[in-house]
Amino acid sequence: MYQQLGVIGCGLMGGSFALAMKKAGLVRRVVGYSKSPSTTETAKKLGVIDVIAESALLAVSGSDIVLLAVPVAATESTMKAVRHILKADVLFMDVGSTKCDVVEAARRSLGKALPGFVPAHPIAGKESGGVQHAEAELYKGRQVILTPLPETTPGLVQKATDVWSALGAQVLKMSAANHDAAFAAVSHFPHLLAYAFFQSVAAQPAGRDYLSLAGPGFRDFTRIAASEPSVWRDILMANKTEVLAQSRLFRQALDGLEALLKSGDATELEDRIRQISDGRANWQMGAPRR
Amino acid sequence: MYQQLGVIGCGLMGGSFALAMKKAGLVRRVVGYSKSPSTTETAKKLGVIDVIAESALLAVSGSDIVLLAVPVAATESTMKAVRHILKADVLFMDVGSTKCDVVEAARRSLGKALPGFVPAHPIAGKESGGVQHAEAELYKGRQVILTPLPETTPGLVQKATDVWSALGAQVLKMSAANHDAAFAAVSHFPHLLAYAFFQSVAAQPAGRDYLSLAGPGFRDFTRIAASEPSVWRDILMANKTEVLAQSRLFRQALDGLEALLKSGDATELEDRIRQISDGRANWQMGAPRR
Structure with a gap:
């Protein structure tokens, strides 16, 4: 059981992860941040998140699990914005469809928070994006690829595996390349x-x-x-x-x-x-x- | 109302046409021929055809509408085999997915039966072929392309249009090219x-x-x-x-x-x-x- 999930980017992927974690009883509280305030408002109205965070930093603050679900182009700047408060035991994952570029961005930006990052790619999606299409079952029966770095804390890779498995996904590990x-x-x-x-x-x-x-x-x-x-x-x-x-x-x-x-x-x-x-x-x- | 439909090639396309014609009450009797006797036996057992013909010629004999639904490679030889008994007022159609080659084959083989031939391509199909997958609704709501020749009897083009329309298809005419x-x-x-x-x-x-x-x-x-x-x-x-x-x-x-x-x-x-x-x-x- 996690105390607080921080979701950065409350779209289809982030929103569905929040709903799935709640449904599985794996998290007490979800704090969500999105660039557009109307997105987080919708997310709160739909019960996807419990608390609106005013910044990515505030979504990370106090969270013991953080999901980065922003467009790939925003990955590095977001990592830079939150690295200072990412603790070593916080499970920090992304959901990007490409992994070498995310790993490179993490190396450039995360500094000593790097070992907490477990790059993840859930093979799931829908034609229609946006938090209004988020659903708790999105990851059920789907594959999730983890591409841990040599530096990644093994215990967090295990935690990531357990989380996605608990959501009904099949977890595979491979190199980013x-x-x-x-x-x-x-x-x-x-x-x-x-x-x-x-x-x-x-x-x-x-x-x-x-x-x-x-x-x-x-x-x-x-x-x-x-x-x-x-x-x-x-x-x-x-x-x-x-x-x-x-x-x-x-x-x-x-x-x-x-x-x-x-x-x-x-x-x-x-x-x-x-x-x-x-x-x-x-x-x-x-x-x-x- | 047609008196007798002759189907040459009782597969998915030919079988579905027979079932659709029967269901629409457009034909009294269906005579079917296939290269493989087990196919016509199945077709008869399933009520797709009423009478088994021992040859393509016997499927044409006495029919006032004939559908040629054999593999493209067998088109020309079949046309040659039946041209002698094709009367000028019999509506003779194929279902091939390519039309220039069929028109060329018709020109080479049909002789004075050419004006009765209305080349047709119903845009319909299924993953699984064979008479056992034939269904009366296959052509409903689908497009059927007719590519009449300059020589084709206009009255038969109209008849072809009426038949496919009665089966629920949308009929379009264009050149084979x-x-x-x-x-x-x-x-x-x-x-x-x-x-x-x-x-x-x-x-x-x-x-x-x-x-x-x-x-x-x-x-x-x-x-x-x-x-x-x-x-x-x-x-x-x-x-x-x-x-x-x-x-x-x-x-x-x-x-x-x-x-x-x-x-x-x-x-x-x-x-x-x-x-x-x-x-x-x-x-x-x-x-x-x-």
Whole structure:
């Protein structure tokens, strides 16, 4: 049981964490700060937080667990603003989708509070952001990746594991570099692909007519192209080296399939497609790792 | 009211058309032929067809409406097999996803039966094919594209329009060339993209681990990569010129976004992504055309 959870950034992720912690009976009191006062007011009205903090510093003050859930671009300045009062035994986590940049920001800004920081990436979200969409079940059955630093206090990594597990999540640990390589492949690059694809169709002279003919396959394939621009600008910029590496591998695969199309080798094309199709049909979200 | 519907190819598409015609009270009797006898037996057992035909010719004989719903690769040989008994007033349609190749096959094979042929592409389908998944509602609320030839009897185009409308579909007419360009953009090329993307992830040394971390965005983005290999081999091969043209446009769009990533121009990247994201958020499947 934690005495006080400090939430910095009361949006979908921070708000859902607060609701989940309350529902699980893991925290007595939630203090919340957001840049916009109307957000914290809504959060308080909805019972997501109990007390409005007037600053990030005041959200940390007196808290034995702190969740940083601000846009990636605000991570470093927020860390700098609170590092002075972060005690060594306080569990301090973020929820960012990229981890190398967060770890670098923490190294630059946290100083002697660094060992208390446990970088976290919960693989959860919704189309619609904002505290009004926060829900206690958001993290249930989802994966949460922790990327502790060599300096991170082992006891706090254990505490982080226990907290997310108690919320119903499956906790995995890996290095920040491995995390960013993996998510470039399965999340960040596909967003770039979906953006590029939707743009290429919409920008054609007959694009509007084409779009009016598109069906369910197109709908699902382009769903992630509606993702929040500022969030994805940050993610793509933060992880661009890995994203561009994935693009090179993808282009090789596309070149290979197109070469078969051009050569007219239907048998080999079908074999190649069958291997891919079988692989995708056998894939299951959240299946246990090897 | 038609006296007899002849279905050549009693799979998902042909079977669903038979069920829908019966349910709408538009046909007295359905005669069905499939290459595999077990398919027609199942179709009869399920009440999809009333009479099993031993050949495509026997399915056409005595029918005043005929639906050709065989794999694209079998279109031409089937047309050749039945052209002799196709009468001028019989409504003869296919359901192929590509239309230029079907029109060419019809020109080569149908001879004086050509004016009775109304090429059709119902934008409908399911993950699971086969007559056992056929359903009367498959075409309800979906679009059906007709691509009549200059030679096609206008009265039969009207009949085709009436039939599909009576089944609850929205009927559009366009040239086979326009159809193939449009569907290369919104269906065929995205399948190639999804195949290439899934392959590029799965083939990496850490591919299995990466796949175990993938979430709902990845699931939806790659859903079409599980599509039936033989069907998509035919479609991609048949429409490869348009598919490769779409690929060139897509690569330009991807290059443009990657150039912004490389240059670090976050503002311009966000603007570009916001335009795309707004476009996708405002898109609705089946929205009325301009």
